[in-house]
Amino acid sequence: MTYIPGKLFHKDGNKSGAEWVVLVYGSSCRKKRKAGLQAQNKLASFEEAVLPHLDAAYNLARWLTRDETDADDVVQEAVLRAFRYFGGFHQGMDGRPWLLGIVRNTCYTWMRQNRAQELLVPLDESNDLESRDLSPEALLLQSMDRQAVRQALEELPLEFREVVVLRELEGMSYKEIAGITDLPLGTVMSRLARARKRLQKSLTGHTRAEVQG
Amino acid sequence: MHGYLDGELDLNGSLEVERHMQECQSCARAYSNQRALRSAFKDSSLYYPAPAKLRKRIRSSLRQANKADATTRSLPWRWLTVGASMACALLIALVIWNAVRGRVTTSGDDLLAQEIVSDHVRSLMVNHLTDVASSDQHTVKPWFDGKLDFAPQVRDFSDQGYPLVGGRLEYLNNRTAAALVYQRQKHFINVLIWPSDDGADSEAKLSTRQGYNLIHWTRGGMTYWAVSDLNSSELQELTRLIQEQTPPRQQSR
Numbered sequence: 001m002t003y004i005p006g007k008l009f010h011k012d013g014n015k016s017g018a019e020w021v022v023l024v025y026g027s028s029c030r031k032k033r034k035a036g037l038q039a040q041n042k043l044a045s046f047e048e049a050v051l052p053h054l055d056a057a058y059n060l061a062r063w064l065t066r067d068e069t070d071a072d073d074v075v076q077e078a079v080l081r082a083f084r085y086f087g088g089f090h091q092g093m094d095g096r097p098w099l100l101g102i103v104r105n106t107c108y109t110w111m112r113q114n115r116a117q118e119l120l121v122p123l124d125e126s127n128d129l130e131s132r133d134l135s136p137e138a139l140l141l142q143s144m145d146r147q148a149v150r151q152a153l154e155e156l157p158l159e160f161r162e163v164v165v166l167r168e169l170e171g172m173s174y175k176e177i178a179g180i181t182d183l184p185l186g187t188v189m190s191r192l193a194r195a196r197k198r199l200q201k202s203l204t205g206h207t208r209a210e211v212q213g
Numbered sequence: 214m215h216g217y218l219d220g221e222l223d224l225n226g227s228l229e230v231e232r233h234m235q236e237c238q239s240c241a242r243a244y245s246n247q248r249a250l251r252s253a254f255k256d257s258s259l260y261y262p263a264p265a266k267l268r269k270r271i272r273s274s275l276r277q278a279n280k281a282d283a284t285t286r287s288l289p290w291r292w293l294t295v296g297a298s299m300a301c302a303l304l305i306a307l308v309i310w311n312a313v314r315g316r317v318t319t320s321g322d323d324l325l326a327q328e329i330v331s332d333h334v335r336s337l338m339v340n341h342l343t344d345v346a347s348s349d350q351h352t353v354k355p356w357f358d359g360k361l362d363f364a365p366q367v368r369d370f371s372d373q374g375y376p377l378v379g380g381r382l383e384y385l386n387n388r389t390a391a392a393l394v395y396q397r398q399k400h401f402i403n404v405l406i407w408p409s410d411d412g413a414d415s416e417a418k419l420s421t422r423q424g425y426n427l428i429h430w431t432r433g434g435m436t437y438w439a440v441s442d443l444n445s446s447e448l449q450e451l452t453r454l455i456q457e458q459t460p461p462r463q464q465s466r
Binding site (some may be wrong): 051192 | 221251253259261263264270384
């Protein structure tokens with residue numbers, strides 16, 4: 001079949017074709033109105049499903065990029081991409097993990113283009129000390145000031161930071177995190193455990209220094 | 214223990230952890246440390262909500278994107294729907310045909326083709342055809358250096374009637390890609406290039422979408438998509454010219 005749809009764009013298309021259109025689709029103005037309406041509907045349902053999760057999107061981007069302006073740009077681009085791919089979104093799906101997945105991908109692409117060296121930092125295994133021996137620090141931890149916690153999280157390597165942000169700040173389940181980061185469940189769990197150990201280590205070290213100083 | 218902390222264990226698992234922690238001092242301590250860490254997170258208001266300015270900016274850019282969407286769709290809308298439904302029917306026929314032959318066309322390829330057509334239309338519509346406008350391959354090729362993690366072959370085919378117009382950076386299929394722009398009389402041709410995933414060479418495949426002709430092939434470890442409103446035989450001619458310039462992938466390693 002050598003049919004070229006482009007031919008149909010000619011204004012003086014043959015009559016039988018036009019009749020066929022009338023038969024199948026009814027009057028053209030109804031169609032045009034419908035097109036406009038569809039676009040409106042798409043925008044409305046997109047805004048309803050996705051925009052409530054803008055805070056979550058921004059929070060994730062802000063923590064991954066560690067920069068206000070960069071987070072702004074990443075979120076804007078991610079939302080536009082989400083809008084383009086909204087066809088793949090099904091009614092009744094949870095918009096938050098869906099959007100966060102796109103935000104994360106956009107972040108990584110952005111990092112690859114602008115801060116490639118950050119992605120190349122190797123995970124230093126020797127840093128994962130057994131934190132059990134550091135106790136009893138629970139009390140010290142509880143009196144932690146927010147600046148110290150913020151700094152400790154900011155200093156975590158990207159792979160660890162993202163699981164902690166998704167788990168502790170977004171309250172995502174392991175399964176949801178695995179979906180967003182495209183990692184196996186086991187990897188999510190081990191990263192989270194290692195990330196927490198690192199946090200604990202840097203926070204207890206911090207308070208100790210403070211107490212002594 | 215982290216599973217227990219996060220409430221991801223079933224009842225049996227939780228009971229087991231609780232029992233263990235009654236006996237094991239160090240685990241109990243580790244657990245209370247982690248609980249303290251968690252409450253530190255809860256207290257410290259580490260959450261960054263989206264600034265109102267960004268919210269506004271996103272709303273307006275969404276509106277704009279939607280408007281652009283609607284105008285491209287409603288302009289030749291009746292004809293486009295016929296074309297699209299025909300293309301759909303053709304596609305379904307193709308898929309069934311392929312399935313019968315045991316080779317189902319992946320929907321990934323399909324999405325990609327759609328993305329490429331949109332990209333082509335957008336490049337012509339918003340006056341952003343080229344980032345670097347030059348018919349000199351020695352200007353265009355170095356321009357890509359440092360912007361891409363691969364070096365595409367850039368050749369000018371002015372002598373054969375396909376002058377190089379320039380190059381552009383693109384974002385396709387979740388990665389950056391090079392776009393080379395050629396011209397044939399009044400028609401523009403976008404040739405999109407990025408490294409292929411599987412690496413096997415494949416023959417040029419012609420497809421049609423929304424009236425645009427697309428040719429897709431893989432050669433020398435690169436994936437190529439040529440898209441244009443140019444007729445298919447002239448597009449195939451350009452494809453042949455490009456293919457002659459790129460060496461096929463070497464078999465031995």
